[in-house]
Amino acid sequence: MDCNCEEAFWPADDLLMRYQYISDFFIALAYFSIPLELIYFVKKSAVFPYRWVLVQFGAFIVLCGATHLISLWTFAPHSRTVAAVMSVSKVLTAVVSCATALMLVHIIPDLLSVKTRELFLKNKAAELDREMGLIRTQEETGRHVRMLTHEIRSTLDRHTILNTTLVELGKTLALEECALWMPTRSGLELQLSHTLRTTNPMAVTVPLHHPTIIQVFNSNRAVAISSNSPVAATRPRTGKYVEGDVVAVRVPLLHLSNFRVGGWSDSGKRPYALMVLMLPSDSARRWHIHELELVEVVADQVAVALSHAAILEESMRARDLLMEQNVALDMARREAETAICARNDFLAVMNHEMRTPMHAIIAMASLLQETKMTPEQRSMVETVLRSSNLLATLISDVLDLSRLEDGSLDLDTRNFNLPTVFREVLNLVKPIASVKKLSVSLSMASDLPEYVIGDDKRLMQVALNVVGNAVKFSREGSVSVTVCLERPEYTRDPRSPDFCMVPSKHHCYIRVQVRDTGIGIKSQDLPKVFSKFVQKDSSLNKHFGGTGLGLAICKRFVNLMEGHIWIESDGLGKGSTVVFIVKLGISEQINEMDQRNSLAVHPTPVYSNFNGMRVLVTDDNGVNRMVTRGLLMRLGCDVTVVGSGRECLQVLSQPGQNFRVLFLDVCMPDMDGYEVANRIQEKFSSHERPLLVALTASTNRSTRERCLNLGMDGVLLKPISLDKMRAVLSELLEWGSLSDSPRR
């Protein structure tokens, strides 16, 4: 048998053969186990992109192993099958290994590039780490700043602010020393005011025009300065090797005026403080940019916090001052009030006490005048009377004035006839004027309203005072009084052009002008005329008498009537003119006299004669009965009078009574008008009974309402005038009730 294998040429070299045999065996083993391992580990790993290569490689290795395994059989004489198998496996191995070789050409560069990428990523990671470290530092710095700011701004006390700043900065930046220099009062030097570590700062001052300081103040950034400069030499050198880096920054001291509207003006000398920061000596630390930025930010915050503190201080001071002033004012006010109360009490008492005997004197003197007396006695009594009248006037005047002054005087407004007031005034002065041979004239404009609303007594007092003065101070000539409605074209007081009149349809302004040909007034005395107690000339006082209060009171009254009073004079001996304007309400209420000419609420034809209409009058007062009866008889009524409620009911119960109207006095003893009315209403139906009119002297609303609620057809106020009675009866007949009472 021939085989193509190599014969064992050295059959005797079994040892060599054996070695080959064993090596082949082990090779095959290794070759088989390697793919197993590969597969095992690749399976375990998550990422392995080259599976196909692995398969190839595995196949290659397996085939190599198979080859070596089969070669085990070729050491001994072997059959042709073995040889065939061996050839097959060798051929396969060759194919696969060539394929693998080709594949590796593609793969190995890829694998190598992975490595470079890995290196690149590692570098990147290192860089990012570095950067993150930096950011972290910055963020921490920012946190420090925020915390510092919070600390600084949470207090409004200057020293706390500054101390906190230094402490926190020291902590944050791990400084060796931190110092604050503030400008002195003179503003020419900087003085060390706060330090971090030095407990007893020496009272050091540094002039402002030191070059370092100028350099720092001119820049709004933190500036590095030499550790030899005077601001940095705050501690005694302890002989270390190297001083740490020093940095200084300016802190603007903001004033209140910096916050005014109009912007921040950088012009002008702004005071700055200086903050000096020193790094620890003997360390290799240098100032980083972010640290400098931190310092600048802190300096600004400190500036703001200090200004807030300053503002607060000022406002506290102002508030304390105000409180003091308030207390003082309050006390002053209370004192004033007490004084006023005391004065009012005094005046009230005096008024009463003085008036009572005054009136007694006047009354008795008047009575005495009526009796028979000798002429001397009569003249004595007249003197007594004159003097006491004057005294009474004086007392009244003083009381009025003081009441006017503190505003406790009120006007008694009511409806009154305007022309009458002036006519009466004239009547009162005519006697004196005729004695002095002065002619007094009154002219009233035709458009003057006849009835107005105001205080007629006081108006008369004013007019009387003014006209009286005119008469008093004129030795000869005339006094003319003109009354008219004020018009805008009339002359105004040259001294007070601000007096303005507010037109309204319910009010009118009346102008009264009193011109006399008397002694006149010097122009410089004109303003003083209305002052209290001032008479032009004390000689005048003796001559003409008077208290000097008259015009002052007039002025007050005129002011109360929302008017104005002034005096014009051309000079001494040229007479004077007093003008006063007062505001009066226009009367809408129609006086009885005018009812004929105007429309009443009920347009009623007014009868003059009631043709024997039967009327019953019930009043317990004899005089009233007679007067009412007279009134009604004049109007043509058939009047029956009774003196009590009972009689009234009696008369009404009589058969054949046909009274149209029943007048009932409400205030009667025994049975009053209300009860009578009730009884009548009970007894008679509303068509059978006479019309009921209550007579009362009370102006109370409640009386009136009570009567109307009881069903009365009207309420009349006593005393009644003829015209009122006429109108009332007319209305009753026409409408069955009075215009302001409910209809039947």
Add this chain to the structure above:
Amino acid sequence: MDVAKLQQQHLELTQALFKEGFLDEQFTQLQQLEDPSNPEFVAEVSTLFFDDSQRILAELTKSLDGDPVDFKKIDAYVHQFKGSSSSIGAHRVKVGCTVLRTCCEEENREGCWQALQQVKQEFFLVKNRLELLLQLEQQILAEGGTIPFME
């Protein structure tokens, strides 16, 4: 004395009465009620007023003298008196009554006393003058003249 002079006196007296506040418009009303059908109206009313008032004043004096003082009764009288005086137009009497009423409400005996004195005085004053006036009127009428009226 001739009528003109009497009339002049009458006018002056009336004016004075009004000016001094003894009488007010109510009296004018009364005067207006006088006409040929009622020639003595004013005189009648005045006389009635005087008699009535004197009675009331006597009562008031008695009441105030009493012990204890019955202020309610006094108030009633004063109310009456006030009513009459206001009806006739005796202004000052009416005012005095108001004062007396206030004192009465306050139950102030001293005050009432003084006010009463005041009222009495006023009453007598107006009574005197009014009587004088009425006398003049009688004289004028006797002489055949007419009584002049105040506006």
